[in-house]
Amino acid sequence: MTDFISIESIARRYPKAGGGETTIFEDLWFSMNKGEFSCIIGHSGCGKTSVLNMLAGLELPDDGVAVVDGRAIEGPSLDRAVIFQSHALLPWRTVLGNVSYAVSSRWREWSSDKVREQAMRFIELVGLKGSESKKPSELSGGMKQRVGIARALSIEPKILLMDEPFSALDALTRGTLQDEVRRICLDTGQTAFMITHDVDEAIYLADRIVLMTNGPNAMVAEIVENPLPRDRRRIDLHKHPDYYALRNHLIDFLVSRSRSFKDEIPEGYQKRHPPVVRPTAKPTAPGDDNRQVA
Amino acid sequence: MSQNLTLRASVLSLLILSLFLITWHIATRGSTSVASMDPEYAKLMGLTATTGKSAMPGPLDVAAKIWEHLRNPFYDRGPNDKGLGIQLAYSIGRVMLGYLIAVAVAIPTGFVIGMSPLMSRALNPFIQLMKPISPLAWMPLALYTIKDSSISAIFVIFICSLWPMMINTAFGVASVRKEWLNVARTLEVPPFRRAFTVILPAAAPTILTGMRISIGIAWLVIVAAEMLVGGTGIGYFVWNEWNNLSITNVIISILVIGLVGMLLDQALARVARLVTYPD
Numbered sequence: 001m002t003d004f005i006s007i008e009s010i011a012r013r014y015p016k017a018g019g020g021e022t023t024i025f026e027d028l029w030f031s032m033n034k035g036e037f038s039c040i041i042g043h044s045g046c047g048k049t050s051v052l053n054m055l056a057g058l059e060l061p062d063d064g065v066a067v068v069d070g071r072a073i074e075g076p077s078l079d080r081a082v083i084f085q086s087h088a089l090l091p092w093r094t095v096l097g098n099v100s101y102a103v104s105s106r107w108r109e110w111s112s113d114k115v116r117e118q119a120m121r122f123i124e125l126v127g128l129k130g131s132e133s134k135k136p137s138e139l140s141g142g143m144k145q146r147v148g149i150a151r152a153l154s155i156e157p158k159i160l161l162m163d164e165p166f167s168a169l170d171a172l173t174r175g176t177l178q179d180e181v182r183r184i185c186l187d188t189g190q191t192a193f194m195i196t197h198d199v200d201e202a203i204y205l206a207d208r209i210v211l212m213t214n215g216p217n218a219m220v221a222e223i224v225e226n227p228l229p230r231d232r233r234r235i236d237l238h239k240h241p242d243y244y245a246l247r248n249h250l251i252d253f254l255v256s257r258s259r260s261f262k263d264e265i266p267e268g269y270q271k272r273h274p275p276v277v278r279p280t281a282k283p284t285a286p287g288d289d290n291r292q293v294a
Numbered sequence: 295m296s297q298n299l300t301l302r303a304s305v306l307s308l309l310i311l312s313l314f315l316i317t318w319h320i321a322t323r324g325s326t327s328v329a330s331m332d333p334e335y336a337k338l339m340g341l342t343a344t345t346g347k348s349a350m351p352g353p354l355d356v357a358a359k360i361w362e363h364l365r366n367p368f369y370d371r372g373p374n375d376k377g378l379g380i381q382l383a384y385s386i387g388r389v390m391l392g393y394l395i396a397v398a399v400a401i402p403t404g405f406v407i408g409m410s411p412l413m414s415r416a417l418n419p420f421i422q423l424m425k426p427i428s429p430l431a432w433m434p435l436a437l438y439t440i441k442d443s444s445i446s447a448i449f450v451i452f453i454c455s456l457w458p459m460m461i462n463t464a465f466g467v468a469s470v471r472k473e474w475l476n477v478a479r480t481l482e483v484p485p486f487r488r489a490f491t492v493i494l495p496a497a498a499p500t501i502l503t504g505m506r507i508s509i510g511i512a513w514l515v516i517v518a519a520e521m522l523v524g525g526t527g528i529g530y531f532v533w534n535e536w537n538n539l540s541i542t543n544v545i546i547s548i549l550v551i552g553l554v555g556m557l558l559d560q561a562l563a564r565v566a567r568l569v570t571y572p573d
Contacts, residue, residue: 090477105482
């Protein structure tokens, strides 16, 4: 199988204060398919953001390589759009100005009318029509993040990278934005990769969830396949028979296994091929802790 | 409430002004008694001693003189008798020329220093050494090398305006938020476009602060520089009127220097408001 995104043996190391190096992670492998929504979950300091920055091309791995669509990442690219945690809008530009800036960077030969048209299309998509001439300082946190989403989508990237995009928002706004991101990604078949701390967010949005153990020396413990149907809706999510199996599995990982995984590495564990797990309501083999190796 | 505050502040300002003017008027009215003296001796002593009137002019004398200047600001009766307007124009011209050359040098240099940690480290000792030098200390060197007093004054303005602008530009450029630069990087914005679309607007408020500090210093320095080089300018005018013992004109010059300095600062403050962005 040729994976759309393939992370191959990447490492991130920092020099220690007293000499030597701290290895945040090394020999990290996992892959993603086209049109798939992946989330990565792990505690602070496990290097999630480094992984995302390497995919964005903002950081280069100290070892190994990240491959997208058959080509190694050597720097940032307009094929990979980033939605930043802090929205990172340019405060001296209007909503339209911020989105147009991205559009005109993507298609430099476009006329200003065409740029404007494309920008407006995505401003409408995120529901900000009528606010296009406002400055970011006049917008609420949720609206700012919508502009960030519109800016990222407007360049029609192959991959959408999100670094905890909703963590600074209140619960209601977060829910609405999750709905919208999910709708847009499903409609357009957008490949997306997102960092999150929020288990419910991962369950709702992700097709596959990458579990990272605690750093330093973090590892990909396993890749969890979401057993819930693709047409899941937020309101009846929790009624699905597999919901609690999945949720318990993720919480169990975050609470205890993210710490203890290192000391009790399961037999047959290969860094190069982290086990793929699909938690379901019925244990398929006794004593297998709801896990099924695919 | 704030309108009320503005009103009260203006009333208080006017009150302080009138108190000052009244005190000034009373203090210079000339109440000292006239000592009786030999007429020959009285001639040597001057008006102060013989009429009991202070040589320090009162507010009314100054006001009358100001009116005179305002009616004819641009007359030119030889090198030692030019209108106040002409003298001011010379000073402002010199400041503008030196200042604009400094802007043209300081902002690009500051950009380079701010962008490159190497250049920042390499140039830092020079800047730290040059910054505290009184601009007037350059004057002899400038006169010797340039051999033209007017251009030397412009050079002194240039050198004193340079440092605050350069340091502020470097600081503003170096402290552009990383996330904004990352936005430009992920959008593959080429370096030149990035400099003008992200770094310059982000650093503009800091740069403008440096420009404001510089114009203030330049205006302070031009007066001293013109006292040294002589010939024309408001600084020369002050010194010339002191030699003429016209305290009235000296006071008027002081007022005018303050007024022009304030206007220069306010003009830049207005520009700064245009480029400031709310965060």
